Amino acid sequence: MQFMKWRTSLIMGFIILGILLSTSFYAQQKFHETGPASRKEDLMNSVEELERERERLEEELMELRKETEDYEKRAAANEGILTSFTQENEELKKAAGLTGLKGPGVEVTLADSVQLPEFENPNNYIIHDYDLRLAVNALLNGGAQGVDINGQRLISTSAIRCAGNTVMINSTRLSSPYKIKAVGDQDRLLKMLQEDDGFVQLSQGYAKTFGLIVKIDKLSELRLSPYEGSLRLKYAEAMEAK
Amino acid sequence: MWPLVGLLIGIALGLFLKIPIPPIYAKYLGVATLAALDSAFGGIRASLEKEFNDKLFISGFFSNTILAAFIVYMGDRLGVEPLYYAAIVAFGVRLFQNIAAIRRIFFESKRWGKE
Numbered sequence: 001m002q003f004m005k006w007r008t009s010l011i012m013g014f015i016i017l018g019i020l021l022s023t024s025f026y027a028q029q030k031f032h033e034t035g036p037a038s039r040k041e042d043l044m045n046s047v048e049e050l051e052r053e054r055e056r057l058e059e060e061l062m063e064l065r066k067e068t069e070d071y072e073k074r075a076a077a078n079e080g081i082l083t084s085f086t087q088e089n090e091e092l093k094k095a096a097g098l099t100g101l102k103g104p105g106v107e108v109t110l111a112d113s114v115q116l117p118e119f120e121n122p123n124n125y126i127i128h129d130y131d132l133r134l135a136v137n138a139l140l141n142g143g144a145q146g147v148d149i150n151g152q153r154l155i156s157t158s159a160i161r162c163a164g165n166t167v168m169i170n171s172t173r174l175s176s177p178y179k180i181k182a183v184g185d186q187d188r189l190l191k192m193l194q195e196d197d198g199f200v201q202l203s204q205g206y207a208k209t210f211g212l213i214v215k216i217d218k219l220s221e222l223r224l225s226p227y228e229g230s231l232r233l234k235y236a237e238a239m240e241a242k
Numbered sequence: 243m244w245p246l247v248g249l250l251i252g253i254a255l256g257l258f259l260k261i262p263i264p265p266i267y268a269k270y271l272g273v274a275t276l277a278a279l280d281s282a283f284g285g286i287r288a289s290l291e292k293e294f295n296d297k298l299f300i301s302g303f304f305s306n307t308i309l310a311a312f313i314v315y316m317g318d319r320l321g322v323e324p325l326y327y328a329a330i331v332a333f334g335v336r337l338f339q340n341i342a343a344i345r346r347i348f349f350e351s352k353r354w355g356k357e
Contacts, residue, residue, distance in 0.1 A: 009296045010285045011248040013303050017282045018252015019259075020275040020307075026256065027263035027271060 054171065058228045065098070097155040098231075101146040101224040103183040106190060106216060108135050111177035113211035124210045127176050129162040131212075134198040135180050136160065142192030144182035148224035150174045155227045170229045177213065181222045190216065245286060270311040273329050277310035278303065280333040283340040290347045306333070 076086040093099050110132065113125040136147055136154065147154045152169040154160075159169070166173040182189055193199055193216060203214040263271055281303040288294040310329045317325030 006244045006289060007285075007294055007296060007299070009300050010282075010289060010294065011244050013278075013282050013285055013299060014245045014248035015252040015255070016303070017275075017278045018249045018254075019256040020252075020271065020278050021249075022253045022256025023259075023261050023263060024268065024271040024275045026260060027265070027268040030265075 051173070061230065062226075062228055097146060097153045097227045100226045101183050102221055103145070104186055104218075104220050105144070105181060105183040105222040106139065106186055106193070107219055107222060108139070108180040108182075108193070109177055109213065109215040109217070110135065110180070111213035113213070115211035124206070125212070126165070127167075127178060127212060129160050129167045131202055132160050132167060132178055132180065134196065134202055135193070138193045138196035138199045139180065139182040139184070139189055141196070142182075142184060142189040144184040144189060146183045146224045148181045149178055151225050153225055153227040158227075170227070181224055183222055183224060186218050190218065245282070249282075269326070270314050273314050273326055273333075274307040274311040276330060276333045276337070277306040280337045280340065281306050283337060283344065287340045287343045287347070290344060 072086055072089065076083050090099075094101070110127045112127055115125060132149060136149070139147055149160070149169055152158070152172055152174065154169070161168050163173055166175045167178070168174070193203075202212070203216075206212055207214045281299070284302065285294065285299045288299070310333065313329045314326040317323050
């Protein structure tokens with residue numbers, strides 16, 4: 001064949017064609033690989049994004065709370081009358097779970113089974129939201145003055161609920177192992193854990209049958225993290241004390 | 243064979259860049275690629291026939307690809323999804339014609355023909 005003088009524009013056209021070909025080939029391949037899962041991926045991405053957003057907002061909220069606290073302290077220093085209010089305020093915050101707590105208490109560790117479920121229901125081998133509720137209830141019954149699960153402090157509006165294969169507390173997803181820290185009278189806490197039928201069934205029965213991990217530790221100093229979420233009570237109004 | 247080299251460079255670039263295309267646009271891109279394929283072969287054919295024209299090639303290349311994607315888009319919007327068959331058939335037929343013409347030119351050239 002004779003030497004052909006190809007025009008630059010034609011060659012450029014071919015380069016673009018090549019890019020188009022490989023890009024659409026790549027896109028199709030990815031589409032086939034992910035297929036209907038791509039929607040799931042999208043949802044997961046948005047969940048992760050929202051969680052990051054929430055974390056950022058929580059940090060902001062903590063900063064603002066600290067700022068408010070500073071103002072309160074300064075005001076208290078200026079005017080002696082406010083001191084008693086400030087003290088009361090501190091006490092209320094401690095009780096509401098807005099401050100970190102430290103003190104003696106009990107740590108209950110619950111974790112999914114290490115055994116592999118073969119033919120049985122795999123749900124039997126993991127820790128569920130209701131298992132956590134059993135433990136928390138028993139601890140509160142034992143007079144726990146603050147409860148913290150994996151860094152999430154329980155307050156009056158906290159829910160412990162199931163969210164897929166994780167547990168959601170204070171709109172944060174937690175996964176096994178769950179460390180439940182409760183500050184309070186150690187002996188009473190332990191006694192209530194041992195006397196709670198539901199918890200005993202979990203720690204003696206299910207734990208042994210399915211290999212769930214249930215561990216109870218007495219610790220002389222526990223540290224609970226403060227509640228970091230929002231506190232806006234939109235519908236509730238305080239009533240005057242009679 | 244410079245066009246072939248260009249094609250390979252383009253493919254390599256595309257594979258290297260890995261431009262992420264959302265799945266919903268993959269169809270548009272596919273039809274646009276078909277139109278580009280048709281234009282490119284049309285360009286080779288014109289070159290072999292010594293009728294190649296830069297302006298004609300470039301304008302054809304881009305207007306065809308954009309029009310092809312646009313037809314698919316219109317089909318989707320109007321609820322006439324089969325409209326994109328129109329683009330596939332039109333460009334597909336032209337692609338075959340162009341390749342047939344290129345083949346004919348090869349066989350008629352001195353090197354291949356004349357038995």
